[in-house]
Amino acid sequence: MNANKKLDAEQQEIVAKMRALITEVRKHNNAYYVMDAPTISDNEYDQLRLSLIELEERYPDLTQSDSPTASVGDDPLPSFSQVKHDIPMLSLGNVFNKDDLTEFMRRVNDRLNDKDKNPSYEVELKLDGLAVSLKYHKGYFVRGVTRGDGQTGEDITQNVRTINNIPLVLEQAFDIDVLEVRGEVLMPKAGFERLNREAKQSEGKVFANPRNAAAGSLRQLDPAVAANRPLAFYAYSVNQGLPEHITQQSAALAWLKEIGFTVSAVKLVSNVDQVQSYYESVIEARSSLPFEIDGMVIKVDDLQLQSQLGHLSREPRWATAYKFPAETAITKLNAIEWQVGRTGQITPVGKLEPVQVGGVTVSNVTLHNIGEIQRLDVRVGDTVSVHRAGDVIPKVTRVWHDLRPEDTEPVTLPEHCPVCDSPVVLPEGEALARCTGELFCPAQQQEALIHFVSRKAMDIEGLGGRWLISFFEHGIVKTVADIYHLHEHKADLVNFEKLGEKSVNNMLTAIEQSKNTTLSRFIYAIGIKGVGETNAQNLAQHFGDLAPLMEASIEALEAVPDIGTITAELIYNFFRAEHNVEVIEALQQAGVHWDKVEQVASDNLPLEGQTWVITGTLVESGMSRDDAKAELQALGAKVSGSVSAKTSALLAGEKAGSKLTKAESLGVRVVLEKEFLALIGA
Numbered sequence: 001m002n003a004n005k006k007l008d009a010e011q012q013e014i015v016a017k018m019r020a021l022i023t024e025v026r027k028h029n030n031a032y033y034v035m036d037a038p039t040i041s042d043n044e045y046d047q048l049r050l051s052l053i054e055l056e057e058r059y060p061d062l063t064q065s066d067s068p069t070a071s072v073g074d075d076p077l078p079s080f081s082q083v084k085h086d087i088p089m090l091s092l093g094n095v096f097n098k099d100d101l102t103e104f105m106r107r108v109n110d111r112l113n114d115k116d117k118n119p120s121y122e123v124e125l126k127l128d129g130l131a132v133s134l135k136y137h138k139g140y141f142v143r144g145v146t147r148g149d150g151q152t153g154e155d156i157t158q159n160v161r162t163i164n165n166i167p168l169v170l171e172q173a174f175d176i177d178v179l180e181v182r183g184e185v186l187m188p189k190a191g192f193e194r195l196n197r198e199a200k201q202s203e204g205k206v207f208a209n210p211r212n213a214a215a216g217s218l219r220q221l222d223p224a225v226a227a228n229r230p231l232a233f234y235a236y237s238v239n240q241g242l243p244e245h246i247t248q249q250s251a252a253l254a255w256l257k258e259i260g261f262t263v264s265a266v267k268l269v270s271n272v273d274q275v276q277s278y279y280e281s282v283i284e285a286r287s288s289l290p291f292e293i294d295g296m297v298i299k300v301d302d303l304q305l306q307s308q309l310g311h312l313s314r315e316p317r318w319a320t321a322y323k324f325p326a327e328t329a330i331t332k333l334n335a336i337e338w339q340v341g342r343t344g345q346i347t348p349v350g351k352l353e354p355v356q357v358g359g360v361t362v363s364n365v366t367l368h369n370i371g372e373i374q375r376l377d378v379r380v381g382d383t384v385s386v387h388r389a390g391d392v393i394p395k396v397t398r399v400w401h402d403l404r405p406e407d408t409e410p411v412t413l414p415e416h417c418p419v420c421d422s423p424v425v426l427p428e429g430e431a432l433a434r435c436t437g438e439l440f441c442p443a444q445q446q447e448a449l450i451h452f453v454s455r456k457a458m459d460i461e462g463l464g465g466r467w468l469i470s471f472f473e474h475g476i477v478k479t480v481a482d483i484y485h486l487h488e489h490k491a492d493l494v495n496f497e498k499l500g501e502k503s504v505n506n507m508l509t510a511i512e513q514s515k516n517t518t519l520s521r522f523i524y525a526i527g528i529k530g531v532g533e534t535n536a537q538n539l540a541q542h543f544g545d546l547a548p549l550m551e552a553s554i555e556a557l558e559a560v561p562d563i564g565t566i567t568a569e570l571i572y573n574f575f576r577a578e579h580n581v582e583v584i585e586a587l588q589q590a591g592v593h594w595d596k597v598e599q600v601a602s603d604n605l606p607l608e609g610q611t612w613v614i615t616g617t618l619v620e621s622g623m624s625r626d627d628a629k630a631e632l633q634a635l636g637a638k639v640s641g642s643v644s645a646k647t648s649a650l651l652a653g654e655k656a657g658s659k660l661t662k663a664e665s666l667g668v669r670v671v672l673e674k675e676f677l678a679l680i681g682a
């Protein structure tokens with residue numbers, strides 16, 4: 001946008017609207033990525049962002065250069081210009097244990113006069129990002145510079161402007177000629193994960209860790225790309241322009257916070273034991289912090305004493321970094337064990353020569369899947385680097401191929417399930433191998449049971465959760481069919497963990513009622529891989545009854561809407577496994593039944609090709625949104641979560657909110673509950 005051009009009243013209004021939306025989006029980005037405490041739903045957030053994008057697309061000339069959307073208008077920079085720091089940006093010395101720290105404090109004391117000895121220290125988190133200096137003239141942000149070599153850095157002003165939690169105007173600093181604030185730019189963990197997830201989907205660049213992602217983003221020459229990266233700035237010092245009455249580091253940070261900066265946790269301590277116990281508690285909390293830290297920084301709190309102590313060539317004498325234990329270690333892979341998950345996935349677990357990583361002993365690592373083993377080219381006997389961050393499951397990040405012993409062999413997938421001995425398959429296009437034991441494999445039965453009784457499946461209230469698992473663990477229920485024989489053990493159940501007659505009666509009534517179900521619920525309940533609620537509805541609609549579905553060929557299954565080859569094969573194989581058929585027969589023998597489905601020829605479906613959105617509460621019918629969705633799908637409609645210009649109709653119940661407004665503004669047809677009920681013939 002050309003800043004010099006005079007804007008007319010209408011344009012000014014649009015810019016004001018854009019600015020208001022930018023502030024709002026930034027605020028929520030900050031709440032989500034920095035504070036880890038979003039205050040609006042994802043949907044509402046998307047609406048806000050969309051409104052901004054819509055405005056920017058309509059008025060590209062008015063697009064603001066610091067917009068947090070992708071459509072920023074500024075051209076990429078040819079390169080960054082070099083800027084010399086007024087005051088060098090120093091690094092920090094390191095200590096690794098309590099003894100080193102005691103020695104650091106002793107050195108500080110040695111240099112202080114008697115009256116100043118044993119000063120207060122202020123302890124901060126050592127944020128794992130990049131040091132950046134920000135300059136403000138009379139309260140207005142003018143320049144952002146990287147640390148560079150400490151003397152000269154790169155001018156990244158354009159990119160800094162797009163960081164959501166950096167204030168661009170400091171109302172409380174209008175009277176300060178030059179204010180220099182330094183701090184760390186980092187990428188919070190949530191944002192990093194999202195960025196990598198999106199990059200994987202679009203085959204873009206995947207970053208190894210949040211620090212690299214932050215560095216890569218800050219050095220983006222195109223500010224439009226940088227604007228879309230979830231970065232945050234944490235201030236840790238005032239290097240020019242600090243009001244004179246502020247005489248401690250802790251007070252300087254409190255002031256920074258007051259004038260609009262984000263600062264991280266601060267603690268005041270007066271001796272080494274206090275630092276040590278804080279250090280240990282921070283290590284405990286490390287994995288639950290929204291960003292990565294690699295230690296703590298211990299600073300003499302009194303600013304006057306800081307300048308008295310001065311600095312060495314590269315580091316201050318008044319501060320040091322107390323580093324955390326390394327999160328990566330090297331060890332040997334002794335074996336690979338294949339484990340069967342609750343849904344039948346077969347995952348390889350690496351058994352390691354035990355090693356200390358991130359302060360704990362690690363002897364197992366996840367190797368994810370056979371594809372990952374091949375990608376890493378790892379074999380039993382290899383030397384490997386292991387990374388463990390907080391509570392995260394340790395993983396192999398590198399294989400030292402040069403150190404590979406001679407007699408190793410490539411790893412292959414086991415042919416049979418280690419738990420039930422059923423054949424193992426690796427469906428085409430999938431990463432995880434599966435045990436074909438399904439309803440029969442003990443490792444999978446527990447999950448199958450929980451799924452079977454769940455609300456959208458057989459909906460057996462009062463049996464879900466704890467009791468079902470308990471029955472399973474005590475061998476009372478093994479397969480889903482056993483649920484319908486529970487009444488035969490009524491006397492035992494009443495005494496089971498003091499369950500009592502009333503609860504047992506309720507449970508048995510619910511089980512009895514669930515026998516009368518629908519075909520689609522039943523198909524969903526038996527837990528065929530790849531068959532969710534919608535596929536189950538489509539299969540029920542298409543085949544009308546269970547027998548033709550069980551007999552269907554792969555080609556016949558592929559003819560069902562939304563069923564591709566992979567799912568068709570999964571369904572076909574499910575019904576070819578004898579143990580699955582036995583369980584299904586047992587269920588029917590126990591009395592589970594449904595009405596035959598009235599089939600509607602698919603090209604006659606009245607809402608075929610339409611996309612509907614549901615909002616508000618359906619008061620008149622008391623119908624849940626899930627039920628309404630099922631009704632619409634049965635008529636051929638697709639049901640989506642958000643309104644766009646492509647939406648065919650919005651079903652609006654009572655208290656419809658932003659979706660209704662959006663539909664109206666886009667001219668999307670709005671259907672009220674009465675009309676909907678007539679449509680479904682209710």
Ligand code: IVH
Pocket residue numbers: 090091092124125126127128129130131147184236237297316319321
């Ligand atoms: S104070 C002269 N405080 O650590 C004092 N640095 O290893 C220098 N860092 O370049 C910085 N969190 O990028 C300070 N709370 C914190 C910090 C911090 C992270 C980084 C900073 C610095 C590096 C030195």
